[in-house]
Amino acid sequence: MGSIARSASESFDVMIVGAGLSGINSAYRIQTELPGYSYTVLESRDAVGGTWDLFRYPGIRSDSDLHTFGFPWRPWTEHKAIAEGDAIRNYIRESAEEFGIDKKIRFGNKMLSADWSTEEQNWNILVDSNGEEKIYKARFIIFSTGYYDYNEPLKTTIPGIENFKGTRIHPQFWPEDLDYANKKIIIIGSGATAVTLLPILAQTAKHVTMLQRSPTYILSRPSVDPIGSFIRKIFPSWLASRLVRCKFLVLPFLFSQFCSAFPEAARRTLHKRMQAELPPSMSIDPDFNPRYYPWQQRLCVCPDGDFYESIRNGTSDVVTDTIKRVTDTGIETTGGKVIDADIIITATGLKMLLAGGATLSRDGTPLSLPSTFAWKSTMLSDVPNAALVIGYANASWTLGADAAAKLVTRLLKYMRKNNFSSAVPRVPDVDMRKQQLLDLNSTYVERAKGDLPSAGDRKPWLPRRNYFVDFWGAAYGDLTAGLEFSSAADDAASKKVI
The missing domain is CATH 3.50.50.60 (FAD/NAD(P)-binding domain)
Known part of the structure; x- marks a missing residue:
């Protein structure tokens, strides 16, 4: 002791x-x-x-x-x-x-x-x-x-990250005074944090790129549940809260069981939903087609489809590639793409x-x-x-x-x-x-x-x-x-x- x-x-x-x-x-x-x-x-x-x-x-x-x-x-x-x-x-x-x-x-x-x-x-x-x-x-x-x-966040090796002359941030330690208006931003990562950051930053940034090594499933859901709102209108509050909770207990559970029992069908279902959210000219390949089945990793949720809306608006994009090196002004990928940035956010995990x-x-x-x-x-x-x-x-x-x-x-x-x-x-x-x-x-x-x-x-x-x-x-x-x-x-x- x-x-x-x-x-x-x-x-x-x-x-x-x-x-x-x-x-x-x-x-x-x-x-x-x-x-x-x-x-x-x-x-x-x-x-x-x-x-x-x-x-x-x-x-x-x-x-x-x-x-x-x-x-x-x-x-x-x-x-x-x-x-x-x-x-x-x-x-x-x-x-x-x-x-x-x-x-x-x-x-x-x-x-x-x-x-x-x-x-x-x-x-x-x-x-x-x-x-x-x-x-x-x-x-x-x-x-x-x-x-x-x-x-301490999860340590990850990003070749040449020390070369970058702009601002580097890990979401776990976000500076309160950061001004990202009209800035070019790269978010490294594809998990829930990256999916959350992209649409909100894209509202005021010049452009936001989510650079991912591999895609994830991103499921659009309404932030206000219409069924729950209907239940609250017709039942007293004490009963409505219990019914709404039961609904959210049962339906996601059934969906996760469906994903486990029928992984190919679950993949096709999510692909269809994701494709419907993307611009008509954009395919789910390669940026929205994960290598794993649904629920082998957590699904990412975007309320009211805000992630896809920023993609459709052209204020953000997704790049699937690995990092060749970080330069003083951005990132070069192994696929030959050069992405300029004022800010790099390392949303690489916990x-x-x-x-x-x-x-x-x-x-x-x-x-x-x-x-x-x-x-x-x-x-x-x-x-x-x-x-x-x-x-x-x-x-x-x-x-x-x-x-x-x-x-x-x-x-x-x-x-x-x-x-x-x-x-x-x-x-x-x-x-x-x-x-x-x-x-x-x-x-x-x-x-x-x-x-x-x-x-x-x-x-x-x-x-x-x-x-x-x-x-x-x-x-x-x-x-x-x-x-x-x-x-x-x-x-x-x-x-x-x-």
């Missing part, structure tokens, strides 16, 4: 790390399901919101509908299903304030390390509290820290990071998260009393986060009822085939394979793929398979025998 002066430690039943969507949801579930339990939320930054407070690039918005991306216990009531960053940030903050969760948040507190003490049956947590090191104790930790590094980068250990022995398996996509093998909140690759992240929170509260109730002080997942003594925890082949996921826990090929180690199955399992499924329980009394007895 390091040599620091250890003042009297504060102790909690549950420590939640992170005050973003997942953290606020975890806090609500703890205080609602376990009202007698003490908890606090550690937040390294100075505001609620996590990703939605950190990212401030122009046009930032969700790529999931807010009816399922929002909290089930505080329904999203705005008409826009695809919402802007400001609206999401305010929604998270207001939700925390309405239920008193904001009073439990300790801002400027970054977890540095956590050591599980078998003797004490709790975690000893070292925290940087606004520049001062503090020790907290907690019986259970919930890591609601998201899945990427807030301080660096994955779990548990906020904190170092975990058990009785002073370091724990290696990449060597672990995920129990019900929530707890990690050989790591006692800790949950890692993981969402979905093919649905709203919050759905998976809530399934995890429900599972944790149910587990804590079970432990209380049976006087257990700890629960630790144990991998069975069989050859279990590893699977990816996040079922995507996106570049940032592929590059992080060696840094992530694994899923297994059998229950309860399977990856998270189906919200309805996970929700049922969290509420009613087996809580003991794959878990080893112990109590402080058991541990004391074993030490006495030894």
